[in-house]
Amino acid sequence: MKKTDWRIIAGTTIVGVVCLIWLFVSGGLIWLALEESERAAAAVAIGPRIALLFLMWAVSLVAVWMVLGYLVRYFMTAPARLLENAQVLLGTDVKRSLVPDGSPENKKLTELINQLVEQREALREEMDQRVQEASRNTELEKNRLAALMSELTQSVVVCNLDGRILLYNNRARTQFRALSKAPSVAGGVELIGLGRSIYSVFDRKLVAHALENIQHRLQRGAAMPSAQFVTTTQAGQLLRVQMTPVRAVKIPEEGSDDAPLQTNEVTGFVLMLDNITRDFEEDSEKDRVLYSLTEGSRAAIANAQAAVEVLEYPDLEPEMRERLLCVVRDEIHSLGKRIEEMQTSSANSLRSRWPLEEMLGADLIEAAIRRIEASLPVKASTDQVDTSLWLKVESFSLLQALIHLAGKLQVECQVQTIQLRLQSNGQRACLDMLWSPLEEGTKAVIGWEMEQIKVGTETMSLTVQDVLTRHSGDSWVEREAETGRAFFRLLLPLATPQEELAAGTFLRSESRPEYYDFDLFKSSELSRSLDDSLLTELTYTVFDTEATGLNPAGGDETIQIGAVRIVNNKLLYHEFFEQLIDPKRTIPPETIPIHGITPEMVKGQPTIESVLPAFHTFAQETILVAHNAAFDLRCFQVKEKATGVVFDHPVLDTLLLSAVVHPNQESHRLEAIAERFNVTIIGRHTAMGDAMVTAEIFMKMIPLLAEKGIHTLGEARAAAQKTFYARLKY
């Protein structure tokens, strides 16, 4: 039953009261105007019929009630209903047309609103279509990029400014495999992966130096600046790296036809890697061959020539003549042999040396001064510097060499201040490091260029001489007679002063991000403490282990580890870690049906001492996720002493999180949860299979946790702690 509108009641009451007042006032006035006799007559006439009067009043009120009701419905309820309906339309995406009702104006208004809704729907559909089209295009472009990149024979890695990997191709993956210290265990996946830091492979200083170089060139207006460097990796490989900046793009203002402009702001960088270890070895061999051909032959020819010329003297003793002829025969024979040797090894063609890049000499001096002062308690300044000189150098190793020399001066000769000088001797540049020696002579410093370069605690495999030989240069110590100063002179090749000859050689558009995640460009807020980080933004290593039993402290051993990564809310199926481990003990036969790992399978596999460190590297800077993580971590903890690695990562346990999400469920076993989340189980009870299942259910839990108001890592950990299961201890 509908409630009566208060407005009708109020209206009727007001009309009733007004009628009553009117009746009484009119009656009263008439009464006052009447004579005494007339009053009596009126009382007699009306008195008994007064009820009729009130009855009529009541009847007319009923009429008023009905009229009011109609009017309210017609003029007020209908617009109010229209208002509500319109608000629903405005607030939601519901598409429906309203039924016209009420006054003609109200009906027209309803029709107008219907038209507006239709118009809105049309616009929205058009918009959706465009968005879809745009994202299809983006996807298409991404895929095209991906296809091209996977075809590239060069390894390509793209990083953001923090050094996090955003993209890499298959070639890079195989190359990193060669760089891995434990190739048989992790196969390089512990080094390369989306979101991982490139600095685990390259020295941070090296990358920073190259970036700095690029910035300098950008500021000077170079069109396509790039930098190169050569580095040795931990595994002893020699890598040549070309770095090209990824620059921010300025979108032109709407309406203008300009193409998007690249700005000077660097947002990341592309690294192209070449493993030149073999080239380098071949190079050394070539050098040797070349040397024996040129300098060796020179000596032989000189010997023969001198002998022949002496033979021409007429007054030669027969004995001397015989000796000289012997010399000539000997040298000709040795030359012939040398040529033969050369021929057999002439498969070598003369090829790549170190990549030398052109650099303004003054920039190199400036960088050297900065570097020396930063790493040594030595004051460095410039002497004379010819600012017009361009050098062809590999600046990183050259700077290391300079720091090494300055460091030796400081330690062994107590030199506090040095000067750097740069001038040209016509064909070459002379880079001099000057100092004022405390004692006469340069004997103390002779031979330093033959020592391995040492900077801080790091020792390079190269000597100063090696670095200069690679520059086709040389070095020595000299003294200035006038000033008494001594100096190391480094002869370096000059470059013709020009900048950036080959523009457009950089193949940015060609790359198959088989492995890419450009969203990582955005997430550089690593400074935020992890606890405040959103669960959807973190990088996870989801893992599982198989063991010989359930008592790690009592001698049970881990026999398999499997793990996958989740980056930016995506499960990366290709970045996985799977390894059998030789437990160095028997596997109880009764456990074999559970994990399916037989003693034969683990024979010859690496032991926990080498597998755990590799897994630790794989999991570095991520959150560990496991089902019943406490057990796995206990297994690792028992091995801390033997392996030297501590797993102090933040940990999330899907068993505990399941209890948070579904507190009323009885079972939180992996199978039960997988069933609830409709996750297909493949290979259950292999470490890898379980890790995959765990990862999938973990990803399904994240939105459910969000519904419970759990958004950050800190909140998730606190919630897990509170559940009943958290009180179980292993």
Place this chain on the structure above:
Amino acid sequence: MSAKVLIADDEQNILISLEFLMKREGYQVSVAHDGQEAIDAVAKDKPNLMLLDAMMPKKTGFEVCQEIRSNPDNADIIILMLTAKGRDTDMAKGLALGADAYMVKPFSTKELAQKVRELLGAAG
């Protein structure tokens, strides 16, 4: 008195010719077969001129040159470097370290004799 010439080279095959040549030019000739021997020879009997090979065992010609020049008493020894290293950097290095002249192997013995005469003539 004729000038004293020290020939330092590890190659016997060139020593024969050079020794013969210098003797024929009328100099007092002594020979050294490596860098250390050369330094010892200089210490024992200071020559007027040295024919110094750049590449020798024990001590290279560059080191010998530098070491001899580090003693002010030896400032008047004329050093003529002979080397198979034909690069301009080596030449610059030799001259920077105190050699008076530099000849690249192979050379004509006549030119060598001429050069030695010039150097000794200029000196004294």
